[in-house]
Amino acid sequence: MSGKDLRPSGPDIQPDGAEVRPNRQDTRPAMTPGVRLGTVSFVWRPWNVLITVLLAAAAFLVFCLSIGIGDFPIGLDQVLATLLGRGEQVDEFVIMDLRMPRALAGLVVGIALGVSGAITQSVARNPLASPDILGITGGASAVAVFLVTVSGGTAAAVVNAVGLSAAALAGGLGTGLLVYFLAWRRGIDGFRLILIGISVSAVMEAITTWLLATADIRDVARAQAWLVGSLDGRSWDEVRVAIWGTLVLLVVVGGVSFQFKPLHLGDDVAAGLGVRYTRVRAVLLLCAVLLAGVAVSAAGPVPFVALVAPQVAMRLVRCPTPPIVASGVVGALLLIGADLVARTALPIGLPVGVVTAAIGGPFLVYLLVRANLR
């Protein structure tokens, strides 16, 4: 066992055994067919693809429902017609101008957090790792709380000039990159990265706590609302940046991640199979940091999606490692679903961050218990 191996080996600690059950494997053909397209090759797993497609369909359905439901209800058929550009003018105004930015923000933030979490957990080979502990969330929160609670001229000027979200994003990315470079020592090592990330995050959280404890209580309420993460009142301008950022990063992740699978086997095996793992891992982690930053800029630090989504996706898809695509889809489903619940089912306007955690946490526990019972 190498010193860097975070997930200890041993037959009893496969991820809760859901995907290594013998009877399921017995029904499979002896060899899973591989697919090779030019230089790209992957294993064709129908169950994996089927579940991912179903999850994506569910996410799209919730997305359409979310656009349709509100003070001015629009039927599902009308929503679809409008999305295809053949809707009535009133519907088009309500959907495209009023509801679309919020729904798209939820979608993009969910995908970004899910993918970012899957990458972090895979590279760190630790199911408790998430981009939250890479410093992004801590840094963004500290900067935002500082700007909200310190009623100085400079802080107000900064907020007026660039906006709270942008300033927080700068703080988050700054902290994330600081963690990244502090952990750099002849390459990025997963274990070192998360421990340094935890340390830096702890400092940022301490600063946040201290600022909150010394501030005026009215500012504390405002800061707390920002800290939870919310999709309220998103405009097209904010969302557009997030969408483009996520798209570019997803393309990069997609390009690199075909070299990614062997990384789960450990550094030595991966190197033996010809993966230049230092470079692949460094690029992927940078993408994870930036994706989490994009999510923070669009919705604030929505907690736990990045941790829960990959673990839920793993168990639904029955895959031994966090699947990147499915994690993104689960993240999106969780976020827009939670936003829909927050807007419609709950009496008071709870921010989406509270609802994602309240749904995501118990669902993860349910999956764990179900796997144990079978």
Add this chain to the structure above:
Amino acid sequence: MTYVHMGTTALERPTSRGTTQARRRRVVGLSTLVVLLVIAGAVSLAVGARALSPADVWHGLFAAPDSDQRLTEIRLIVQTVRVPRTVLAIVAGIALGVGGALIQGYTRNPIADTGLLGVNTGASFAVVAAIALFGFDDPFQYVWFAFLGAAAAGVVVFGLASIGRGAGNPLTLALAGQGVAVFLAAMTTAVALGDKESLNALRFWNAGSVAGVGFDVIWPVTGFIVVGLVLAVTTLPAINLLNLGDDVARGLGVNIALSRTVGIAAITLLAGAATAACGPIAFLGLMVAHVARYLTGPDYRWLVPYAGLLGAVILLACDIVGRLVVRPSELDVGVLVALLGAPFFAVLVWRGKFKSA
């Protein structure tokens, strides 16, 4: 192999000179920590908003009451302010250090901390719920709610992770803990966003402090922690074997379900009692567990005592610094543990001092 068990094989024990030396080094290290703790305790009695000379402290501790105005004041300061917070810092530091080392041992995860079993969020939720429901305004009324919340969260997490075949599988335990913690944190935020009193209490609670708690709280908390420590000590040999893998441990005669149950109960008692009295200071346990592992190697029979003493020394030292930096006001110890400890810890990480659990 990562795990080298110093002195576990009977053959090696009497003959190997390396092992004897290692043991001597560990005993010396442990004694050094005890001496450091005593020094820190003495300094802690003397330092504060009003600095006292050693003679004053001595008088304050042991002299009989007399009519002198100044000496009566000193007695009051030492006995009702300095002694309680010093005792609490030591007791809570030991509890958090031992709890941090145990949780990393039981989950086999190097980023597990004492908040992992939902203890911190359980306590926070109980605090805000108690304030929102019963309108408490005195912090000491909610200490016991916090302890109940922490204990309940720990029991629920362990119960959920033990259902069916899982039987306390480390990964299930860690993830179930996260799931419950996530849920409780969301509930805490939901209550705090709607109730200004709760939010106000929550922000001070989150800072983490050993000040202002009297012996009426400290003695019961210490009682729970002592029970937790006794349970912890009984499971130490079993953790060593469990870390070789469940199958090996079973083959060597460990009752896996029993030792996990006892271990988790110990962690819940230690972390729950310390958190109820001081607020969430989870980073201390994580940091101390790694430093202790670096100093002693992976043998939990040495690692855990080291972690406990280190936790006490660090918590007490941070509390002393907190009284000095912004005099006559104070900086909360939970904030300082992270502000001072984390950079130091990060340097050690960067220099490659730590191994995974």
